[in-house]
Amino acid sequence: MPSHLRTSEPRAHDLQTELRQRGLPLVLGARDRLSGLVPRCAPALFAALIVFLGINLMAEGLQEVTDEGPLPTSDTEALAVGAGMLVLAFFPVGWWLLHVILRHTPDVVGSVLGVALVVALLGLPLLDTGDLKVRFSDGVIVVALILLATYWGVGDVTSWASRRAARELSHLGSMVGRVLPILMLALLFSFFNAEIWQVVAQLSMGRTWAVVGVMCALGIALATLNAKDEISDIIRTYDAREGGRDLRPLERANITVMCVSISLIQVTLLAVVVFVFYVVFGVLPVSPVTATQWIGSPPIQFGGIFANLPVTQPLVQVCLVLSAFSALNFIVSIGTDATYRTTFLEPALDEVRRGLEVRDECTALVSAGGQDGSTPHEDRAPQPRA
Structure with missing residues (x-):
């Protein structure tokens, strides 16, 4: 067994994709798991960005919340909290939509989008450093975890398990x-x-x-x-x-x-x-x-x-x-x-x-x-x- 599958042939690329779709990403070697890592991370990075935005919106509405007033005190604050909750609820859909879109686009699109999402995740906390909002260190940790999980095939196994669960339902x-x-x-x-x-x-x-x-x-x-x-x-x-x-x-x-x-x-x-x-x-x-x-x-x-x-x-x-x-x-x-x-x-x-x-x-x-x-x-x- 080779330590890594080094090939750019279309058939081999299709087989590598099939292995990932079958929940077997670790059958691939280290270099193949590193290859295209950023494009494969893009859906998860996009979902994390949605979560960050939702947290920021909710934090805006909850800034004035105290023990005496556990709920937002104005329509603007209530709207911000509601919008934040809606954004948070949207993140699985956003993850799935971007995953479907990137399957039909060139790898370069996913690479550019992935880099842009990394920059956004690291830069968003720097826009406002309020106590209730995500911090720069949170962005670094989230990006690192997503890259590491994708490298070890966690997303591939999860996607395969979801498809398998849908098949078992039938x-x-x-x-x-x-x-x-x-x-x-x-x-x-x-x-x-x-x-x-x-x-x-x-x-x-x-x-x-x-x-x-x-x-x-x-x-x-x-x-x-x-x-x-x-x-x-x-x-x-x-x-x-x-x-x-x-x-x-x-x-x-x-x-x-x-x-x-x-x-x-x-x-x-x-x-x-x-x-x-x-x-x-x-x-x-x-x-x-x-x-x-x-x-x-x-x-x-x-x-x-x-x-x-x-x-x-x-x-x-x-x-x-x-x-x-x-x-x-x-x-x-x-x-x-x-x-x-x-x-x-x-x-x-x-x-x-x-x-x-x-x-x-x-x-x-x-x-x-x-x-x-x-x-x-x-x-x-x-x-x-x-």
Whole structure:
């Protein structure tokens, strides 16, 4: 495997783009990740600039806010705060729009725009140094983080995960039809168990989220183990076919993250469906009187904008715990049940195999091109497989 993919051939460039789109940016070498870094950073830089502008607008409206007057005191200040909130809400749209536009423009446009955005991010805080506004150091930190994250492919993996989540949504009905009936039979007994209501009712929402977080951490660990075992078999076969040339650690890590992410996207969608189902279902049979009998005191009601919802805090807490448990159970089933493995894990493994094929083709083009004329032996890509 070459330390970097040095080529300007259109086909190789297309393959590098495909690797990024497949969530495998670390399969590319350091020089290829540095190449075109500024244009690829432009959408994120634009989003950061929108956030900075929104913060500045809100700061203008909140300059005179004190403890005695927690709200803007004039129409101009209220307008500034409202405009700032709208600008902040627009930043994901701006990110996506610029990303789409730059895909259809020459790289030089992205480079010029990226440099201009860096200058704007660093220069905007210098226009006004009010206490509530962003500072120059904030701009430096944000620019550095965006460049570093883009170099390590965080944006590519995030974009791929978003597209994958949208694709999994189209298969959600099939997944729910296979998994949900079995889970419902197991979870219904827990849902109508007074003991779980008593335990959960004693927890604050913060502690409930901590319990859910522990289950999520266990789920990620199990999903990683499931994927690692299968990926190791694929890589051993792949290395044997390629004359024993091992993949670099970064490539192995990237492939594992991609495979685990697919499983986690599926699990997250399932957990959301389970949570929504039990919240809606629980409103019917679990009345406040029933909940009072189970937990020994009237259930806590939500306040604020959620005060009029027909759900109580214990109901939401129980549904959160059950949905996290269902997600953990689903991950265990993927690792132990052959049917689940074939249905839910094999598509992820197929993407790994296809990614390795794209990687082979790209490195083969580099090897055939020999553009640097002095590629060392260990940098030479293996010949394409028959």
